[in-house]
Amino acid sequence: MSTTTKPINQKAWFLILPMLICVAFSAVLPLMVVVNYSVQDIISPERRVFVGTEWFAAIMRDEELHGALWRQITYSFAVLAVELPLGILLALAMPAQGWKSSAALVIVSLSLLIPWNVVGTIWQIFGRTDIGLMGAALLGMGIDFSYTGNPVHAWLTVLLMDVWHWTPLVALLGYAGLRSIPDAYYQAASIDGASKWDVFRYVQLPKMRGVLMIAVLLRFMDSFMIYTEPFVLTGGGPGNSTTFLSQFLTQKAVGQFDLGPAAAFSLIYFLIILLMCFILYNWMQRVGTQEKEGGGHA
C-alpha cells in the first residue's frame, strides 16, 4: 500500500465488508478447526483427549522436519534468485506493440495455465533419458543424467521445472508495470541524457516496484508450499532430497492420518510463512520509500 497520506474514512469498512465475509467463510472457519485439532489427541471421532502443547513440542523436536525446513528455505531462495532477474529481463525484452507483443504474451503465459500435475508429468517425460528430449540431449552430451537416482540432478530438475513454470508470472507482472509508464517519462529521460541503465534504475524499476513486490511475495509463498509438481516428478526422492514441507505435511496427515500432529505442524508451517512474508513485505516497503525519497526525479 502506498505510504502517502490518505483521507481517513471509516465508512470504507462497508466497501471491504463483502470481501471480509467471503474470506472469513473460507479461511477463518477452517483455521479454527485446525487449531482445535492441534491440541487434541483424536483417537476416533467420538473419543478425543485434550493434550495441550504436546504435539507442538513433539513436532519442534522432529529431525526430519528440520531437514525438510532447510531444504525448503534453500529451494525458495534459489527460486527467487533465478526467477526474479530472469522475469525482469523477460519483461524488458518483450515487444511492446503489434502482433509480436500479443504472440509473446500468449506464449510466455502458456506454462502458467497447465494444471500442476500435468506440469510434473511433462517434465517427468521431458527429463527421461529414453523417451524425453532433455534427458536424451543431456545423455548425448555425455552427462549421466538421472533425476530419479542422483539427488543433485533431481534438485536441479525440480528447480528448472519451477523456473520454466513460474518465471512467466514475474515477467507478466513486470510487463504490465512497464506498460503503465507514460511515454513522457522516457522523453524526459532522453532529454536529460539518461543512459539505458539510468532509465531502468530511475524510471522503470520504481514504476515496477508495486507489481514486482507482488511477484516476489507470490513466488516466495507458492514455492514455499510447492507440492504437486515435485510429487509427480520425483515423489520427494531420491532419498528425501526433494521432500519439501508440504509433502512432509501430507505424509503425516494423509499417509499416517495423525490429525493432531499434522494440525500442529500445519500451524507451525503457517507461522513460518507468515513470519518470512512479514519480514520481506516490510523490508520491501522500506526500500521502496527510501527510493522515492532518494531518487525521486525522472
Added chain:
Amino acid sequence: MHKPKFQKRSLFMIAYVVFALLPIYWMVNMSFKTNNEILAGFSLFPQHFTWDNYKTILTDPAWYSGYINSLIYVGINTVISLIVALPAAYAFSRYSFLGDKHVFFWLLTNRMTPPAVFLLPFFQLYTSVGLMDTHIAVALVHLLFNVPLAVWILEGFMSGIPREIDETAYIDGYSFPRFFVQIFLPLIKAGVGVAAFFCFMFSWVELLLARTLTSVNAKPIAATMTRTVSASGMDWATLAAAGVLTIVPGAIVIWFVRNYIAKGFAMGRV
C-alpha cells in the same frame, strides 16, 4: 544506437520462447503418437500420426465433462472474486481506516496458507452443509486464495491512478457508484483484466482442494487426468492429449486479456 540493443533483446526473447515451448512441444508431439510408439523409442516427430487420443477425450463423457466442470467453477469463482475485490481494493487504495493495514496483511496470510492445511476442515464443513460435489463448493473454496490476490493486484493498479480524478468527478456531481462504473473502471481495465486472468489461472490449475471436494458431478479435468496413472501401465498418449487440451481455455482467456495489458493505463490522458 538503437539497433544493436533491439537485436540483443530479440535474441534473448527468442531463446526464452524456445525454452518455454520445448517441453510443451514434446507433449504435443506425444499426443499425436500411439502409446507403443512413445515407449518404443525416441523421435522428434510422430512417425504414425494419429488423432485417436483426441477422439477418445472428445467422445468419452468421463473425459469431456471434466473440462465443463472445471470451466463452470472457475467462471463462478472469477466473477465472485472480482465483484467482492473491486470495492475492497478501492477502499484500501483511497482511504485509511481503523485497522486497514492489519486487514490487508491478514488477507495476504490467506494467500500464504498451504491448501493442505485446510483440506480436512473444508471437507467436513462442506459435507455438513450439503454442498459436497457441487461446482459452487469448489468456487467458494478457491476464493480463499483468489480474493486476496485480486484485491492485491487491483490495489496496485488503483494506486497508480491519481486521486485528483476521484475528486474532480465528485465535484462534477458524480455519485460513488456512477463514478466507479463510468469513470474509474475504464481506467483500471488493465488491472481488472490481469486480476481476472490470475483468478482464472489459479483456480484452473489447483488440484488438491478441487479433487477432495468433488467426486462425480463436479469432477475437475485435472482430477480426471490422474486416473490415467492408475490405469494399466501409464497411458502417456491420452494424458498428453488431455494436457494439451487443458492449455486451450487458458490460451483463449489470455488472448482476450492481452489487449488490456498491452493498452496499459490511460493515465495522463484524462
